[in-house]
Amino acid sequence: TYIKYCSANPPLRRLPKKYPEHFLESLSLPLGAIRFSTGNVIISVVILLCFSVPLFHPPLLHCLLECDNFITVIQKVNDTFVVCGTNAGSPRCWMLVNDTVLTDVQGSGQIASASDISPPYPSQRSISLLADGSLYSAMSSVGGHAGSIRRTVGSQKLLKTENIWLLNPQFAGAAIIPSSIKFKEEIYFFFSELNKTARVDEEPYRARIGRICTVDEGGIKALLADSWTTFMKARVMCGAGNTQQQYNNLKQAVVLTAQDKRAGVMYGLFSNAWGRTVICAYSIEDIDQAFSTSKLKGYSNPFIGSRPGMCVRKNSTAGGHNDLKNLGVIRYHPEIEDVIRPVGVAPLDLPSDDQITHAVADIVLAVNEEHYSVLYLGTEQGKVLKVLHTSEGVFIVSQYSLFHNEGPVLNMAIDSQKGHLYVGTAMEVQRLPLADCGRYGDTCRECILSRDPYCGWDRARRKCIAIPPGYNVTSGTLIQNLDHSNSSVCGEAAALKQRRTSPREVMVQSNTSVFLPCPVRSFHATYRWEKDNCIKNYPCLFSGDFCVLGPVIDTPLKEGIFRCMATEDGFKVEVISFRLVNDGRLLAASLASTLGPSLLLAMATLWLH
Template sequence: MRPLPFCLFWLLGLVSSQKIPRLKLVPKDALWSAFPETESPKAVFYDVDSRQVLIGGRGMLWVLTFTDSEITQQNITLKAEEKAEKDCQRKNASREVNCDNLIRVIEKWDKKILVCGTNAGAPKCWFLINTTTWEKKNEGQVITLLGENIVPALDSQNAVAIAVEGSLYSALSGNKSSIHRSYGTKKGIKTEDSWLGNAEFVGAAALAEKNPSLDEIFFFYNEVNQTAGLDEEPYRAQLGRVCKVDMGGKPILTDSWSTFLKARLVCGHPHEPLRFHHLRDAFVFTKDGKDKAVLYGVFSSTWGSSAVCSYSMDRISSIFKTSTFKGATGSIPIPRPGTCVSPDSYHVLPRQTLTFIKDHPELDTVIYPDEEHPLYILRNNDTYTRVVVDRVQDASNESYDVLFLGTAKGKIHKVLRSKEQTVIIAEISPFKEQEPISSMILDSSRGYLYVSTRAEVTRLPLFDCEQYSENCWKCVLARDPYCGWDVEERKCSAVSQSKNSTASRLLQSLDSTNTTHVCEAAEEKLVQEALKKVSVDPTSYIYLPCPLRSHHAIYTWVKDDKTYPCSMDEQSCTLRFGESTPMDQGVFRCTAKEEGYQEEITAFKVTLNGGKISEVSLVVVATGILFLTITILLL
């Protein structure tokens, strides 16, 4: 037999790593609120100090305060300036142009909250004090800033902003894409027009070094491939980087970045065709320092699939320091273009270094994910739109990354990344409408996840252990690092995130190969459901439902040691009698087996009788959610 080529092994690996959520949950303790139908929020900000969520709308800022039991809402009006609105209406009388003030950026800067809007095509920013009052001058006039470098004039274009040590960094999407240091303690500088090609920005992150002069700021975006053919990708994901201390380079780049570099980002294997090029969202996890910082990205493909990829930021920084430059020939100037140096050195950079970076800002090296393949691929008629990441200590003080991924259908996937594999712990459905997740903000210190769509907003608890509290096995098999089985309290409890805590007394196993004996010491005899009795005619068609408690378990119908096939759907492993499976009588039991644990889910005693046939609606109580109509015999 010929050995399989490497590419086929890799593709088979991807197939086996296609994920489905183990559990499908509806949160019990989530706080929820809806937006007015006419609104479509474009900016969401969480203020850690006040514990308030600020949401930008059309001429309005909503301030939501979350308590333990309710959400209170305060509306702050922020209309477009009268002159700007009149100018907009006059210029666009014959075109459908939005002349409102659409809030696009909310960011904490210099101990105040900066709110920027389109202002009827003349972008402007305002300062919010105590999340209730606009900052004013002594004579009572509201203080404003010009916002053309922070937010776009048009609602259709995206904007990204990040505040770093008193300076505001911003990126504008569209035909005239740019990255600016807009305001603050450092000189305002920007990208050259030729460096960005019709960019679509999705995020930004600051990466601190031990030496502050080496701190970097990264921007994540897509460039539209306007010359793409039928078989080429319409988007190319890119990663742009600047140095925090960059002051521009005289005389060639006086008002422009002298350290800007960019590199292409791909989710997939370098030598295989299955790749993902459209970056939907990016999140840089930096809790444990730069050497352990990880970039998580969610990508989509032209054929409708999503993939999750991770990249070591230490490896990315190394590529920026060592890669050759696209389109460049000859030797690389010294100092190396794009190198972060002391602030005073930017005024004396050699002309050849500045000329080189002006003409060749892109690296030759394409950045592929760690281990050169996605963590997993999602193929279930849904795509990912957002990602945030938390690092959690389990009951043994081992650290794990937990990903929260928002989907285009308003779901949230809670994903455990362990050393051995990546597992979707659960799919959470917190919203009434199936709208794409547009914003996700994590407050890990207080244990909450704030999620919004264009229609709704909610706060979810990270430690939602009551969902698994039926018994020890339900708790342990959930593989949720936030939760463990408390033997003394006989319930699934939150794992403390402080070291040397009593969490070690909790039973937990995040390794799927080592769950068989975890619950033996705490195992209780489970209460079996009452045997359901059904009398049927031998010629009728009957359906016996077995509710799915875990989508990762293997379900089996058995009668007298004989196994029967079942039909799987989202809710049940249903045993269907018919031509292919003749009717029989006896006790039919449905069991679920997962990682060494086997449980009987339901059982039916079927009796065959003769007599008058009638159609009746029979409610089969298996999960409380499944109702089937079957033909039975009236005795």
Template sequence: MKLNQSLFLSFMTVFQWTVHVGSEDTPTLGSRNIPRLLSQDVIKGTFSYPVHQNHTILFYHEDSGEIYVGGTDFVYKLDLDRYQISEEIHLNATREEPCFEVPCKNVITVIEKFGDSLFVCGTNGLRPHCWKLSADETKEQEGTGISPFTHTQNSLYLRVEGDLYAAAPLDYDGSALQFRREEGRRANVWMYDTWVSEPTFVSAAWVKRQNDPDNEKIYIFFREKNSDQNPEADPWISQVARVCKTDEGGSKRFFQNTWTSFLKARLVCGFPEESLYFNRLQDVYVQNAEDWRDTRVYALFTSSWNATAVCIYSIQTIEDIFNNSTFKGYDKAVPEPRPGTCVRNSRALPLATIRVVRDYPEMSDWVHSVHYTAPFYVSNNNYTKIVVDRVQAADQRMYSVLLLATDSGKIHKVLESGSEPFIISQTQIPSQSNLQSMKLDSQKKKLVVSFAEKIYVVDLQSCNESNKSCADCVLARDPYCSWTKSGCSPTVPDGIQNIVDGKTSVCAASTSDYNTVNRTRRNAASRLDIDSTQLAVPMDVPFYLSCPIDSYHAVYTWRHRDERSPCLQMSSSCLLLIPAMTPDSYGSYECISEERDYVNMVKQYHLTEREDRRAKANRGKASAVAAQTLGITVGLALFLN
């Protein structure tokens, strides 16, 4: 018996090390703050680059559904149906004098569509340049202020009808960074020097107003240096600014070619009652709505304590701040028209209105999220990118699904249903480099993710991993998937779903024999759909049983006779360890998962005693071999799945 105890201690030491190694990036069971599934079968195609890219951008044209990728000296048009490159455009650096770079490269930083033309800009060997490409001709122009000088410098761009808005350095050293209207039908307009302090521009968005186009705004999201010198204050704060689409700058005497409508307000995300905020804006996705008031801003923030958060804002709330807040530092009567008001002729605005914009552009009130008291979602994952899809479920209601990505290529699919996030799944892109860009093709329900070596296409409607039963499909709460006669499939109007709370009673209501099947799965060992295994095991040896994890939101237990034992998690399996087989160890073992209103027998074992002459004579030797084998083979714990 001493030998068995020694072997078991060795067995447990090796097992604990194995569990630690195997579960380094594996969710812990039973928590709602982790992904329900670890998705595997979702990458449907890849595009490999000829050489690794230091920088890539993705451009998706919503009207045509076309998607382009720009890298060093090239632009590719991607065919997401055939998973191939359908068009190649090569744009090498073109300049007469020598480059400071060796070799002289043109890193593409801007791709846009203007009618039938493709507008492309790049670093062009530290001399930004743009090309307007059409079927008939190629037009070239100087690109300073549209493209940065190097791909590492901060920049952004936005097309609004026939105009191009951009933020890019005006000097080689990356300075003189401001948001400007650079190209198009309207006059070029730029910012006043004192409006921002060391900004990092994150995103810009145009919010349409179908019945009131003269009041349409361009919103700019950025972070800048905090003017608060308190040592406890975060050195950076996040801001939202706006300018009017109709703004043509001031008169020739005052503020010519300078925004007359620029206003900014602090964008806050955190816990106001504790004065705890996520101050560093990382990425923004604006989800437009038919009524502009319903447009929502999904903003991704990081903090000084290495956590990330998603806060959701209403454009209506942002507008209320700009329309009603006092101007920070300004204590006189507010002139008419109110500073920031959109007018048809900005050049005719009175000087009093423009002076307030020039000297006091910041609002006193802060912009809070729709949930106000807390972020919508807080995580220890270092997310860097966010996109949001609108999905029509089987109940004909629309749901928002957040797709959050880390630098390492971990992607979380998160359902927004009410005020609580539900983390549907986690996908790990198999890349050794950092994520560079991410775009959503909402029409095809595909996510395009770019790394240094290749592009991956993720199928958001992959439902195979919830295909075991109606209950499994419903518990996923995935608006992209519903239960049909063909199993868990892309959502159709008559599919079975329960996105709101995931309760599986909808299966019983739609499947006549559901209750009978569910009872049978729990209580009958002889059914063919129960994974049942017969094993003959020698007496006295340490032994373990393994059960596959179908959902990380479920709680798993082992049942043997009248006793229940907790699951020991190792990677994607639940284990039950038996220190040494005794007469009481034999019989039936059931692995039970419980999630919401669903109880399921995942796996069943029948253990019987194996007694032969050789095993009896060498029982101690068999014990040593059993323990040693488990320690050497880390993956052995999965062989019974």
């Protein structure tokens, strides 16, 4: 079954320039097509891309109008697939029932109106989240739309936020917060909203966390009949303590939680008025504690019975859901007084000047049977940083330059089952392995110092390998050291062993210059070049994933052996070496001035892959 929209054979790997960021976000995977397998039926939702064409071109006019339908929601709710699109400003939804019949949904029964599930335009950010057989939809404010959080599909009662609870919200994410007690399961919504009390020198935004209980069935006929009775919200701070240097615009939120436990971490991508971006980390336990114990803003009277807004079982009388006074408290005072502050009180200390555009995170079970958080951060320049986050701080594991055309990373998606990370820009999509263990070299010391939770040193095979599923710690031979940059677990003899590389020969014409690239495997090592085993070291210039040695006055790159040395954790390792041989010939003057240096660098770079 296909839902198909226009166009004349565009290349699948090239993504639309119109609304590229939202297009990628709405699909969750940065691809032009998505396939679902349900029993014996494969559903393919194909989005063919649209390009501007002159309106006087009659054959393409109809196609151009059709292309205004952007698919924004694809969710499997119980045994039914729900697919929604913008439909040129008038959203529509379809349901695939019994694996065969595709029906148009008009909004009745246990499914809300399409306009409550899908935005009318791709520029309006929206969030869809499936939890316990129900679909939850958060719509950002745009134009005359006030913005809302709703339960839109499922067997439970369809509910919504009151208009006074949200002030022009712009949603950045949502996550299920599990609990060992099922009826206490919650959903957090992350957004920025208008700050009505902002001074002239303040940003007009404030970051928020909104929370609802999945068991919520609404209020009574007299009050909150079709609205949440458990909605609460809190302000989120990201900055250096109580200083003026605050980041108030929450652009994206990612949550990692332990199964059936109200514990974990939330990572928020924030920006300030000058466009600078940072990552702040928050404890889920701290957030839960604030919602459970904080005073309500603007309300000072004691609570009657149970605290308003708490999660209680359906039909229970203990939580005061049907108590008119408690419903009134939640109706007019949904915000708590406590402010949610980041772990460590400040943003993560990331040693990079490149602005972050997107973030995803993963939980990895290490050899020591501890769980570790790994962040992948996409940047404005199209790079991807792989970051280990522990209680001690952050550690840059590696950096990737993936794209032929430099541009900001717009979306990323992790496929934990297949072990891949998908990264998309406006023009390209790339895939890389989560366990990219081969890039750390072929020694125990290099493998251990990478501090990559996906990788370990196999003492039996003497190789850096991916941690296999179901790894047995007792009988296994893998070693790691993720908490500290210390390779002593390899043994002193292994650490002190000096490795030599075989020099790669480069023929050099007399009138050309050479630039020698050294692959940067660790951003925590110091890189230097040596010539002919001399004591004198020559610095190198960092360029992307390489540390480059170029010609300088006292280092004529004409002939000799040049070795790139990396020093980390007190040990020096030879990364790569070149033997330059002068063949005595001259390159044509025109070619020497234009192609010589770049050509030789490009050739040398190709040898490294």
